[in-house]
Amino acid sequence: MGALIAFVFDGLRAMCRGPRLYWWWLGLLLFLIALGAWSYLTQLQEGLVVTGMSDQVSWGLYIANFAFLVGIAAAAVLLVIPAYIFHREDVKDVVLVGEGMAVAAVVMAITFVVIDLGRPERLWHMIPYLGEFNWPMSLLAWDVIVLSGYLLLNLAIPFYVLFHRYRGREPHFGLYFTMVVIAMFWAISIHTVTAFLFSANASRPFWHTALLGPRFIASAFASGPALIIIILQIVRAVTSYPVKQTVIDLLALIMAVALQINLFFVGVELFTDFYNEGAHAASIHYLFLGLGESHSLRPWIWTALGMNIIAVIILSVHPLRKQIRLLNLACVLAFIGIWIEKGMGLVIPGFVPTPLGEVFEYQPTLIEITVSIAIWAFGALVFTLLAKAVIAIEMGHLRHSSGTAVPGEMIS
Amino acid sequence: MSAGKKATGGNDVKSRSARRAFLKGIAMAGAAAAATPAWGGRTFQDAMGDFFQKHYLRMSPDEVQAAIERIQRRAQDRFGVDINVKNTPAQAGVVFGYAINISKCKGYRDCVSACVKENNLGRDSQVQYIRVLEMDQGTMNLENGDHYYAPETVPQEGKFYLPVQCMQCDDPPCVKACPVNATWMEPDGIVVVDYDWCIGCRYCMTACPYWARHFNWSEPEIPAEEINLDTHYLGNRPRPKGVVEKCHFCVQRTREGRQPACMEACPTGARVFGNLLDPDSEIRYVLENKTVFRLKEDLGTEPKFWYYTDG
Structure with a gap:
């Protein structure tokens, strides 16, 4: 028990030590969070009327970010599988960073749903027995279960592994291997359930397709590694933590394949909808071409498509992918491209036209944008703090009862 | 209300008596019902009653009656x-x-x-x-x-x-x-x-x-x-x-x-x-x-x- 308290305390202390750049970074994040909190206060007081949402387009930027971030969270499994199943030592070195990213992404996803609620103070109504929980009927109830379960798994596994390392012991293989296998399947489930949340709606032809689940997984396995590749390079640059190039090469390859499959799926959707333009096609027509005077998503989706195509070319051509600058460009393009395609590009057209055929457009307001930025900043903060502690322990700077823990020194 | 603010203080005898005053205040607020507007135009008791109100189908007839009376007081507050x-x-x-x-x-x-x-x-x-x-x-x-x-x-x-x-x-x-x-x-x-x-x-x-x-x-x-x-x-x-x-x-x-x-x-x-x-x-x-x-x-x-x- 004493060791546990010392572990938590040392971890927290590691989070509170760092060079000036570290503190500037935390300060920036806190500033953005404060801005968003201020906006959210307005939203609480006035109601969701301060957003651009309406009865016609009743979900917007918040749920768009939610859908995207669940994918980022699920993508951590791409480090977990090679590390624990295929025993790749180079991946094992960084797998905890990936799990930290999963934690941050799930926290962001859950926050985005909570701030989208009209009555957040009634959240306790979801607690089984105390309230009413419409499980297994409601897909939203499923999402609550899989997301909170995934959060717990991704907290428990690193905690267990790190706590043993902290005490200089080897983690019990059978125990954490079981947890890892569960987490693997769980990762796929969170994103499948999130896809089902949309595809379950027969009233929304744009989402009501069996392809949505596979599309979600494919795009997640492209956007997730894109983010991990960037993060790992930052970790390598600002700490002395060893990040092997082979890990980045592996992720880049996975990303190339996933992005190819994702683009193929987009093409399949386009063919099916546009060859026979039935009722199913109205939303996709709105998205890519616009309906009458309404075409606010058109420039976005074409930009996203362009970005994804450039990214897939870079990633698919060996000599291009091997150049770290071009790889980074591809990562940034794919990340933004998929954020548009699977965020606003997926959520909004589901509501346009409405089930009664009305075409009504949505534009996020400044309040929605600042709140969304704040939640991203909050996720970055969670990740930074977790990664700080993880790296300190992994580097061996933090050891139980050594009495000479010097977590601050590892930052170059 | 002022008693409530004091009660959030330390642990000494003084604040303990303040806490008693606070609890008494709740009871009085309940007795005074809609007469003392606070908590967004509602009494503290109504605010708590609203917050912890159960699902309609789970309420007893008495609880439904209490909920209805709160709804009526709310309408009185909002629209007179x-x-x-x-x-x-x-x-x-x-x-x-x-x-x-x-x-x-x-x-x-x-x-x-x-x-x-x-x-x-x-x-x-x-x-x-x-x-x-x-x-x-x-x-x-x-x-x-x-x-x-x-x-x-x-x-x-x-x-x-x-x-x-x-x-x-x-x-x-x-x-x-x-x-x-x-x-x-x-x-x-x-x-x-x-x-x-x-x-x-x-x-x-x-x-x-x-x-x-x-x-x-x-x-x-x-x-x-x-x-x-x-x-x-x-x-x-x-x-x-x-x-x-x-x-x-x-x-x-x-x-x-x-x-x-x-x-x-x-x-x-x-x-x-x-x-x-x-x-x-x-x-x-x-x-x-x-x-x-x-x-x-x-x-x-x-x-x-x-x-x-x-x-």
Whole structure:
């Protein structure tokens, strides 16, 4: 028990030590969070009327970010599988960073749903027995279960592994291997359930397709590694933590394949909808071409498509992918491209036209944008703090009862 | 209130006595009821009562009564009116159904305005449970319908009019979607919402194929003198912001044998409402003798709302 308290305390202390750049970074994040909190206060007081949402387009930027971030969270499994199943030592070195990213992404996803609620103070109504929980009927109830379960798994596994390392012991293989296998399947489930949340709606032809689940997984396995590749390079640059190039090469390859499959799926959707333009096609027509005077998503989706195509070319051509600058460009393009395609590009057209055929457009307001930025900043903060502690322990700077823990020194 | 602030202090004898004063304050606030406005115009006890209020179907009769009294005090606070909040249960052997004769509908939208008044719909938010589409003759494609038609006179040449509202589906996708069971189908077939249980996630709005659900994006404003004082717990009582609402077949009227407001207001007699289980009802006559159809029947939600034409 004493060791546990010392572990938590040392971890927290590691989070509170760092060079000036570290503190500037935390300060920036806190500033953005404060801005968003201020906006959210307005939203609480006035109601969701301060957003651009309406009865016609009743979900917007918040749920768009939610859908995207669940994918980022699920993508951590791409480090977990090679590390624990295929025993790749180079991946094992960084797998905890990936799990930290999963934690941050799930926290962001859950926050985005909570701030989208009209009555957040009634959240306790979801607690089984105390309230009413419409499980297994409601897909939203499923999402609550899989997301909170995934959060717990991704907290428990690193905690267990790190706590043993902290005490200089080897983690019990059978125990954490079981947890890892569960987490693997769980990762796929969170994103499948999130896809089902949309595809379950027969009233929304744009989402009501069996392809949505596979599309979600494919795009997640492209956007997730894109983010991990960037993060790992930052970790390598600002700490002395060893990040092997082979890990980045592996992720880049996975990303190339996933992005190819994702683009193929987009093409399949386009063919099916546009060859026979039935009722199913109205939303996709709105998205890519616009309906009458309404075409606010058109420039976005074409930009996203362009970005994804450039990214897939870079990633698919060996000599291009091997150049770290071009790889980074591809990562940034794919990340933004998929954020548009699977965020606003997926959520909004589901509501346009409405089930009664009305075409009504949505534009996020400044309040929605600042709140969304704040939640991203909050996720970055969670990740930074977790990664700080993880790296300190992994580097061996933090050891139980050594009495000479010097977590601050590892930052170059 | 001031006692409450002091009580948040340390642990010494002084603050302990302050805590006692605070608890006493709660008791007094309860006794004074609506007399002492605090906590957003409500007493502390009412605020707590609202917060911990159970799901409608889980409340005991006493708890429902207490909830109704809180709702009445809230209406008094907000609008300065005394509303009657009924709790009439569904009658045995009754399942309501609706049919509209689209040959008779001339697009006057008297049903819409009657509904707004009857059901205390937000005037500033312009929520309307009924939407009448002006359709080109020769097509049933809703995407070609005009939602905001405003010609000098109706009906217009070459047009027909299609009123759409909650179909009270027998297999309602909105009920399936709700994560907290805040919406359900009553024994008489009406899909209702517990406005005090809804968390405002709006997943039901996403699930509805008829765009029948509406959200209170802000606190709905109604001029006090226009408020319908005759309300039902599951129907037209004033709604707070941040929750979903919908057509409930005028539960405050129909459970007492009256017509829904939209039917009463219709000048052409296009609307037929009644008990589907009563073989002698007009609605049963229509279903048995007219060629009826339902909107989006292919989605399998089993609407209890039919359309038919003359001839």
